[in-house]
Amino acid sequence: MRVQANGHPIEVEDTGEAGRPAVLLVMGLGMQLVAWPAPFVAALQEDGFRVVRFDNRDVGLSQHFRHLGVPNLFVESMRHRFGMRVRAPYTLADMAADAIGVLDALAIAKAHVVGVSMGGMIAQRIAIAAPERVLSLTSIMSSSGARGLPGPQPHVLKALLARPGGRSEDAIVDHTMRLLRAIASPGFPLDEAQLRDRVRLAHRRAYDPGGTLRQMTAVAADDARAALLARIQAPTLVVHGQDDPLVPFACGHDTARRIPGAKLVPVPGMGHDLPPGVVDRLLESVRPHLRQTAP
Template identity: 60%
Template sequence: MKLAANGIRIEVEDSGGEGRPVVLLIMGLGMQLIAWPDEFVRALIDAGFRVVRHDNRDIGLSQGFDHAGAGNLVWQSVRHRMGLPVRSVYSLQDMADDALGVLDVLGIRRAHVVGASMGGMIAQRLAVAAPQRAASLVSIMSSSGARNLPGPRPDVAAALMRRPASRTEAALLAHSLRVARLIASPAYPQDERTLTERITRGLRRAYRPAGIVRQMLAIGADSGRHALLGRISSPTLVLHGDADPLVPIACGHDTARRISGARFVSVPGMGHDLPPLVCDILLQHIIPFMQTAEKRA
């Protein structure tokens, strides 16, 4: 369903029914709400939670910002490396306000906020800005955004900057599969057919390359978040794979170090994806953590 929230149109999936504690799932860069595996969502519902997912602005079926232009990613990347401010059409705080707007429209006062990758950054922003709304915070394969942290492995960074050979579905699929294989969890390989079907489903639902660029610029522009993480008062769980080639595990360690009382869990052999066995491991930590936070509320 599409909701009017924070002044824009946002696509939302609301599962599990009212009257349950709420989990708000926030996905990462360029990823749609369907990138949360169905089994992951079902496990949360089976554990007694109501699950709310949404397409972040500029991605999936939510409102786009094509009228603002895509921006010059290469030039802004140079500015970032030089320590100069990155210019972006909108901010990660705007995206956190979108998530809060979704909760407002649905009449949800508090939610357990779970974010993956860029979604973890947005979740951190939400927990800083509206601590009374975050029953708990779970940051998965994400970062504090501090400038001294390591970046992606060179081949991964190059793949992210490379364009598909064409706009045909076959070329887009081939490009997406190359990136997915590069960032995959080495200890938990995904079935090739399942991975292909999942990527194809996403491409057919929506393909928004300019939105991905604008989201990348929003990440680059978010230079001060690390200094604010000490304000987070919500119970916090930080989960990170020790084989993550896109957001190295040092980024997760730094996030947990900056949030008082945060619990850090390293997942051996996990990269930057959510294959079934990785989801099982994450849920073994996330569900009891949120249940405990719910009892203490």
């Protein structure tokens, strides 16, 4: 279903169990709500939670911001490298306001907020902007955004900045698969056939590479967030793969040390994806965290 959130149409999937504590799931860069693994969602439901997923702006079935143009990623990355302000079409604070608007539209006063990668950054922004709305915070494979933290490994950066070999569906799916292989968890097996099917279905649901670039510049521009993390009051869990080639483990460590009382859970063999083995490891930490902070 689509709701009006922060003045924009945002696509939402809501398990809808009224009276249950809510968990708001925030997905990462260029990823749609369908990227949340079904077993992860089902496990939270089994634990008695109402689970809300949504498409961030510029992906999936939510509003796209094509009228803002496509950023020049090379130029903006150079500005970031030399300490200049990155010119983003919108901010992660705007995207956090969208997420809070989803809660408003569903009449959810408070929620546990769980974010992955860029979604973890947005989740942090939610906890900063609206502490009264956040029962707990879980930041997975994410970062504080502080300058000086390590970035992607060279082969990952190359895959991230590459373009598809053509405009056909197969060319785009092949391109996405190359990136997903580059960031995959070395310690957890990946079923390539199933993953390819999921990538193909996501492509047919929505495809907007310009939207991903707009989100990417919003991430790069959000380097002031690190100094604000000390304001977060919600009980916080930080989970990060020790073999993450896209957002290195140091980024998760830095996030945890900046948030008062945050618990850091390192996961050996975990990269920057959500295969079944990683989902099992996440649930080992996320489920008790949510139970302990339930209202």
